[in-house]
Amino acid sequence: MQGGATTESRLARAIIMTVGLGFLALFLVMPLVVVFGEALKEGLAAYRDAIVEPDALAAIRLTLLVAAIAVPLNIVFGIAAAWAITKFDFPGKSLLITFIDLPFSVSPVVSGLIYVLLFGAQGWLGPWLEQHDIQIIFAVPGMVLATVFVTFPFVARELIPLMSEQGRDDEEAALSLGASGWQAFWHATLPNVRWGLLYGVLLCNARAMGEFGAVSVVSGHIRGETNTMPLHVEILYNEYNFVAAFAVASLLALLALVTLVLKSFLEWRYDYHGKGSGH
């Protein structure tokens, strides 16, 4: 197609490509390059030292722990919510969907603040918690709660459109053949939505490991104890320990890149899967 009615001239096309890709290079590629560049500025040894340092290792462990608790909780919730919403008709359904999406529109800082207001020393449950010697704010439970909040919609919002598109026929067929509800879910529903589920889990995990604002508000920044990787990056950066800050940040950037690769793979697989099953 050259100079056709529905394409731009070669010159216009070249300009559009240059401006668009230049913009992406400036805003997306440069930040990535700078993270790795600054992290490796003083050589591999300095990079390695920054990562195997005890506080950094503690931060990595805590990040993994928080994600390992928050992600499964949201998987269970996401599946339950998607099942209730797509397999049954009841009034108020769209309101429920809006509520599930709510955490996405709340500022991360406010997401942390609400738990401080609930569990903090001056919060609703503060005095009771203090009496029973339970610490939630400035401790790991608060960080898990804040992470669960900010990642709340990921799995559910991926499954709901997918499962409502699949309809109820497969489950009804399975049930009429004598399957139990669990069997219908495992053998009829899950195989149909597994890629979508994985996709939601992937995004949920990336956010859980990378969350900064909400976790920062409830963490109390106790080095080696309540520092996740993003918080550790902030502390190092504010101490002008730039190489170490970028070294830890580069691990998070790698996580982001792996997430993007897996995501692209799932999108490709997903489409293929969708077409293959004749939808």
Added chain:
Amino acid sequence: MTTATAAGQGRPRQQGARRPWLRAPSIIPGFGLTFGVSMTWLCLIVLIPLSTVFVKTAGMGWGRFVEVALSERALAAYRLSFGASLCAAFINACFGLLIAWILVRYDFPGKRVVNALVDLPFALPTAVAGIAFTALYTANGWIGQFLDPLGVKVAFTPLGVVITMVFIGLPFVVRSVEPVLADVGLDVEEAAASLGATRGQTFRRVILPAILPALLTGFAMAFARAVGEYGSVIFIAGNMPYETEIAPLLIVTQLEQYDYEGATAIATVMLVAAFALLLFINLLQAWSRKRTVD
């Protein structure tokens, strides 16, 4: 759906069988369990914690709320947060449309990589983005060293805030415009061209109206995300009260000074703005869907 009704009608209904009041009848089990789990979790994690903000604000009294939420410093913070977000969302709308156009209409080597990269702001932790942009734009940074002699200061100024907000908002516009742009049929464009429209006229009169709802949705989503953004902005912002202090940072500052009332009052303003935006986005999406179906 049709089988569901057929199955429902086909079963003999017992005399006086109890009809579930909450939902339409279905043979699929598990409503009680899944609905119960979802509602409990939703209340415990989202609704009850969010209500604390409004309850605390209500306990403050109107006069005190206005005094705290609309203080000079808070107003300056809103101006920066909303103003910078608006600029960023506008830049995103322009370049996001351009990038969506490239992804939908052109084929080029490495397209798959570019496509994946567009989602980077969703995947890259905000703190990482924050320190990366700061390293790029400080006076002796990778890009800043070329801008500094020209007298352009980016880091620790509102311009830096706008730049990081452009980063985090970009995928919203691209991902919202892309599917709609792919749906605009080439036949319509051919028709326009055969009636004598130039390429520019076709774009303005045919393509732009078709993608406008999606473009506005992306714009609003990018704006909403930028208004609440914290992690990527605080490193580059400079955080000077009245000048480069964004509203979420003001909440954190007040929390650190144990000023819970001040933090909550500003959080209320931010939440109300967020909910208004959410409503607006939902309306835009409904409009967009209606347009696509027609």
